[in-house]
């Protein structure tokens with residue numbers, strides 16, 4: 001039975017509405033549901049009454065005393081009963097809109113409830129209830145918490161997952177080769193999935209996680225190495241005859257001298273291009289280090305050797321931005337540049353297609369739109385992929401196949417610590433830009449207390465607006481918002497508030513629930529200056545370049561990763577004016593303070609990335625998202641570097657083994673090689 005083909009509606013109690021709510025979380029099949037892993041676990045064991053924290057969420061057990069009563073208030077029901085806890089203490093329990101429970105709350109009944117405790121009123125506002133059950137059944141020390149939604153809270157998801165496990169877990173296929181499982185003593189896939197949702201002990205949870213992390217890293221490596229192997233095996237590449245004056249001719253037309261790091265990277269690229277093997281180089285740079293110019297030099301060199309370049313970026317805005325810069329830099333050198341995205345009008349599109357086919361166009365910059373069948377080149381010599389982690393292996397391969405063994409330059413916008421880069425990418429050729437162009441002032445960074453200093457931060461932003469500059473405001477939005485929604489200022493509410501504070505200026509809003517087109521439209525209005533303030537969740541583009549923006553104001557900075565804050569800070573102070581990055585922190589813990597202090601002291605992205613990995617405390621919500629590193633469902637690149645190393649070595653060995661390509665036992669893994677990697681897709 002292929003569980004990917006079993007829809008969630010096959011589960012008891014899942015009708016249209018619930019299926020819709022599941023689909024919102026990206027869950028369509030039973031397979032999706034079983035692989036929707038918990039984001040964390042909570043200890044839900046009952047506490048003795050004396051240990052109840054005031055205003056904390058507690059699990060309490062007791063006996064119902066007297067009769068339960070229902071009251072109605074503005075259409076809502078409030079169910080109340082008295083619970084006797086530890087035989088001596090009386091606590092009022094309240095349920096909202098669960099009046100149907102009344103029939104079950106008969107006097108003397110033993111119940112377990114979970115909810116917020118209020119010491120002054122001796123009351124618990126109940127959110128979960130178990131009647132007659134033993135605590136270990138429903139209130140375990142490892143109660144999973146899932147990424148959930150308003151219509152489908154975490155505990156309902158858990159119930160569904162438990163039902164799916166009962167019915168289908170035995171059909172979960174094993175993908176890891178037997179030899180590997182033996183060697184690393186890994187439990188089966190099915191047992192691991194059971195263990196992650198329903199851990200019987202701390203040890204079984206550890207084993208389940210160990211197995212699943214290994215699996216996702218191994219599959220990621222298999223795809224990555226597989227692509228590289230295909231690239232290398234296609235009979236090497238071409239030794240491109242780039243003339244000796246290429247770099248000096250390119251530099252001669254630039255408005256500013258290249259940095260030393262840029263020169264070094266250009267020379268590394270040049271050497272690769274001239275070598276007969278195909279180039280597979282990763283260009284890694286700190287924010288604002290000028291990666292684009294290096295990529296444009298590569299395109300120029302390839303043109304001087306007679307071939308074309310395709311540059312693929314993850315969004316339309318970034319593609320437009322790169323195309324504009326490419327035109328500025330390359331047209332004076334005699335090159336012709338085209339742009340191709342989903343919104344390119346039909347006629348222009350046809351012109352670009354014709355130009356590429358005939359060789360009239362030398363460079364095309366675009367989005368996924370470059371991947372369609374009808375995009376054909378006369379001689380595609382170089383593929384540049386910006387923000388490589390945003391594209392799957394299959395997509396990268398598709399673009400490469402449009403040329404005859406083209407060279408490949410991938411660009412990553414986030415500095416990755418050296419040890420981690422090695423574990424992830426091995427000996428992949430890497431060029432590093434760790435230097436910023438001369439004359440840039442570092443962005444002035446401060447952190448302030450959200451409650452006390454918000455006014456001051458807003459005043460500063462207003463002052464910059466008055467000078468004709470633009471302002472970014474970023475706020476976190478937690479997806480798992482069941483319990484702490486109230487504590488976080490959502491971008492929407494914030495935008496409403498800021499519209500008043502910044503009266504007279506245009507305030508736009510950008511968030512993850514908008515579709516690509518809506519996001520692009522808002523982003524464009526900010527780029528062209530129609531909007532002066534952009535309030536957004538973290539969906540704001542890595543790599544966006546609005547030189548007139550001088551303020552980055554981050555709410556709840558304590559919730560962000562350091563690398564991410566550094567990226568955000570890199571959005572301002574790009575145009576020669578002084579940039580300000582104000583981090584508003586809400587009751588930061590010691591570790592959060594240490595992290596924020598690092599950011600104030602340190603402006604080198606590589607050092608910050610290293611510190612980020614060291615200092616990432618538990619409970620950090622955003623993790624590595626948007627950090628430029630691949631994302632994994634369970635694997636944590638800070639904790640599990642060693643596992644990644646092992647996975648990489650094993651994937652390499654397996655790809656070298658002739659059996660892998662022949663034996664039916666490996667068919668599943670071979671199929672995974674061709675598929676889109678879940679981890680690398682964004």
Ligand SMILES: Nc1ncnc2c1ncn2[C@@H]1O[C@H](COP(=O)(O)OP(=O)(O)OP(=O)(O)O)[C@@H](O)[C@H]1O
Nearest residue numbers: 256257258259287288289290291292413437543570
């Ligand atoms: N050597 C240089 N001297 C002066 N300005 C430069 C130099 N190299 C690049 N720039 C300019 O610096 C800005 C940042 O460059 P670019 O957009 O390539 O940065 P980046 O490395 O992609 O950084 P980010 O990831 O932050 O977007 C651009 O406006 C670019 O024109």
